[in-house]
Amino acid sequence: MPRFHHVNLGVPPGGVEAQAAFITDILGYKKLEATGRAQAMGVNWFAFDDGSEIHLSEDPEHHPAERAHVALEYGDDLAGVIERLEATSWKYTTSDAVGLQVILCKDPSGNRFELRGNPIT
Numbered sequence: 236m237p238r239f240h241h242v243n244l245g246v247p248p249g250g251v252e253a254q255a256a257f258i259t260d261i262l263g264y265k266k267l268e269a270t271g272r273a274q275a276m277g278v279n280w281f282a283f284d285d286g287s288e289i290h291l292s293e294d295p296e297h298h299p300a301e302r303a304h305v306a307l308e309y310g311d312d313l314a315g316v317i318e319r320l321e322a323t324s325w326k327y328t329t330s331d332a333v334g335l336q337v338i339l340c341k342d343p344s345g346n347r348f349e350l351r352g353n354p355i356t
Contacts, residue, residue, distance in 0.1 A: 238286075239287055240286075240287070240288060241280075241287065241288035241289060241290050242288075242289055242290070242305050243290040243291070243292055244289060244290070244291055244292070244305070244342075244344065244346050245292055245293075245294035245297040245299075245344065245346070246291050246292065246293050246294065246297060246344045247293070247294065247295075247297040247344060248293050248294075248295055249293075250293070250297075250343060250344050251279055251291055251293060253343035253344075254279075254291055254342060254343050254344055255279060255281070255291070256343075257342045257343055258281045258289055258291075258342075259281065260319065260323070261316065261319050261320060261323065261325065262283075262289075262307065262316070262348075262350075263283065263312075263315075263316070263319075264281035264282060264283050264288075264289055265281060265282055265283075266279075266280075266281055267280040267281060267282050267288070278290065279291035279292075289305075297344060297345075299341070299344060299345030299346050299347070300346075300347070302347075303347065304346070304347035304348060304349050305346065305347070305348050305349070306348075306349040306350075306351060307348065307349070307350055307351065308351045309350055309351060309352055310351075310352060310353055311352075311353060313336060313338065313350060313351070313352035313353070314352075316338065316350055317338060320338070320340065325340060326340065326341075327339060327340035328340075331355050334354055334355055335351050335352055335353065335354055335355060336351075336352030336353060336355060337349060337350065337351055337352065338350040338352075
């Protein structure tokens with residue numbers, strides 16, 4: 236059975252550091268230390284406790300998509316993400332259109348994220 240492994244996001248040149256801070260400080264991923272060949276390739280990989288990963292690639296022609304997005308399920312932990320967004324004055328909107336608490340935001344590179352909480356009761 237297939238299992239989601241990672242998403243690779245484009246980042247404009249020079250944008251990796253700001254992007255990495257968003258992924259670790261806001262989303263809660265941990266930076267993976269590259270070794271050997273991966274290190275020589277300059278990889279930027281981040282992992283979450285469930286094994287899912289976000290990879291970053293500098294792209295000189297990076298243009299964020301208008302509708303495409305990465306959706307992450309946080310359940311009860313969404314409150315912590317909201318606290319981190321607010322502590323950094325990060326812009327976001329909320330939605331309950333799909334019967335869940337949902338936070339919509341963009342990362343420093345303009346990529347869209349849908350951060351999903353629990354069902355609204």
